Amino acid sequence: MKADLISIGDELLIGQTVNTNASWLGKELSSRGIRIVRVISISDDKDEIISALNESLSRSQLVIITGGLGPTKDDITKYTLADYFSTRLVLHKPTLKKIEAFFEKRNRPMLDVNRRQAELPEDCEILNNNYGTAAGMWFELNEKIVISLPGVPYEMKGIMTEEVFPRLGERFELRSLYHRTLMTQGIGESFLAEKIRDWEDKVRNTGLGLAYLPSPGMVKLRLTSYEGSEREGEITGLFKELETAFPQFIYGYDEVSLTVVLGEILRKNRLTVGTVESCTGGMIAGSLTSIPGSSDYFQGSFLTYSNELKENLAGVLSETIQEEGAVSHQVVEQMARGGKERLGVDLCISTSGIAGPTGGTEEKPVGTVWIGIAYGERVVSRKFLFGDDRERNIQMTVLSALNMARCEILGIIPEKK
């Protein structure tokens, strides 16, 4: 089964909104074996909507449209679709009740524009929206299906999960592409490709698809079988070979985040964790606590941006900062050791670096970062040299620190760069 996605909204074309809906839909649909042929973004314009819809229907059996269903005057998708399918808008009482209940629950008065959202095309199936006021719509014409959903991501996801996927599952026998993805941290794309060249040649001969998906600090390796999950065992075996050879880089599978993996290791080993962060400004802690249930292992942190707080909170010696500078292995090691003791945790991660864009020197250019880990009796530290971009440097530091903590607990000695 082939599908096109049409995302409607000027804000997508002028770049005010990133199209995360398309990626969520792509993931969910392809995991069910529906192949996305094309993703199209167009403006809130009647002619554009109709032309994109015609093209997509010529290509795909299923077309999912997101956006343009809001209560405000620039939202025209519902009216355009009613015209396209030659039907009229009528008051849909169950939707009106839902909208009324929605406002009642929030103890807010209901507005006319919201009431008008219950006027829906007569000849379509209405898809319940339990998260907002814009109902979804399911149209059919000549064995093709057109689904229209609100553009607000969590409303769209709710309707897809509760209304669309069950209906698709009833109607079609969905065959699946089978993907597995190996997650690596701490090695660049070309380097990884060089290290695994023999393995890659072997994979190419199996007819499995292989893709490298790089992002800052990480490379994902994806293997795809076009015969569903039949070759699951073979794919698992291929990835295991890499896992055995490069445990310092490979931390998990299938989009799992390093934060989740580290969290599971901490929980399994009944360890508590804290951080003493300078250049990452709380982003390591923020990453750890983004996981539900992280209060089982995460205790707390000192964010010591100023040197004074490095001394007062984490107990770094004033002389060390003066002699070695705040960005030095001595300072991150003292931060990690001090944090471990004063936060009362089993493992403490520390960071100090020059995130940029200013603050670099010849000796310590922008992008220089020291990461320290105190765990048990050991305190280790490692220097990284990232690039010129502040946001990227922080992100790379967070990932590298989480991976260092993982390796430290598991007893993996990182390869020298």
Next chain:
Amino acid sequence: MKADLISIGDELLIGQTVNTNASWLGKELSSRGIRIVRVISISDDKDEIISALNESLSRSQLVIITGGLGPTKDDITKYTLADYFSTRLVLHKPTLKKIEAFFEKRNRPMLDVNRRQAELPEDCEILNNNYGTAAGMWFELNEKIVISLPGVPYEMKGIMTEEVFPRLGERFELRSLYHRTLMTQGIGESFLAEKIRDWEDKVRNTGLGLAYLPSPGMVKLRLTSYEGSEREGEITGLFKELETAFPQFIYGYDEVSLTVVLGEILRKNRLTVGTVESCTGGMIAGSLTSIPGSSDYFQGSFLTYSNELKENLAGVLSETIQEEGAVSHQVVEQMARGGKERLGVDLCISTSGIAGPTGGTEEKPVGTVWIGIAYGERVVSRKFLFGDDRERNIQMTVLSALNMARCEILGIIPEKK
């Protein structure tokens, strides 16, 4: 001038990568008056690339293609374009030199796959890539321009900025759409629309475009003039009316983040800031320190996830936690006051809440968050009731806390909900 964007990569269709390139390009091109007609994502497939390219060239004078230029075997864009434009690949020596220098600078050996990236189509203009090893390409045919760029965002952005925009500027007189966007926090889309109904009716009569762009915790209002910047003064005046009426919601213009706005207020008033965070786990500090130069005002934080650390670090009374619970106005007020004193800052933000998905009670359901601010002699706190989604609750708490701090310093009394 009309443009189409074509993003190539299976990872976009199956949703492993979010298409941030398209939003960046959309923003940059439309600010220069180039109208994006359509954004298309397709797979790494020769026929798909050619078909999308034909369609886009029938619609737009400029087509920008991103992706598929990497060193690995799944990247076929270069070969497909060489075929499409009937040209052959030849070694481009300046690019080879750049690639060699790139590896030398990083002290890494150069690989064969990287060397092959210097083989480029003969009949195109080569666009320098100063950030990676895949050069960009500029093709022309029948007064239409096709530009091919790597999919790695910072490489693509570098080539656009340094190579593409200067060339476009030389060749075309770019006329501009004029946008301004008003940034609001703390009020929902429908509510905002209701509050500003009269203003909106007035705007609709001027022929200016108006759009509501909601995202969690925020709504952006965008006004568009189709006659370039001529109507700048009129737009500024219209927005000023709203700013005067709703200072508690309106914090800035044109995609500025609340973090930047608060940072500027802190710097202007020579104030220092710190945080004592529980449910936000460092994300307020992380947000503040994401801004270059934030070390001028941000000093540090206590992240007190455990009750023990709330007591030991921020000086919250054990009895208060036992009697009122950690999620209470008494506790966040003690956290803010304690943090202000112990971190030695002028303003301290504190948070305590139930981010979810578990941990809620009937009295304090998931989504209940208290935010405290200690500033000068004042300590204020406010209760919020967000939803069921952990990530969203944290994000909403960060935005609400930053806006509370802004209002507190500026002396704006938030309206009762």
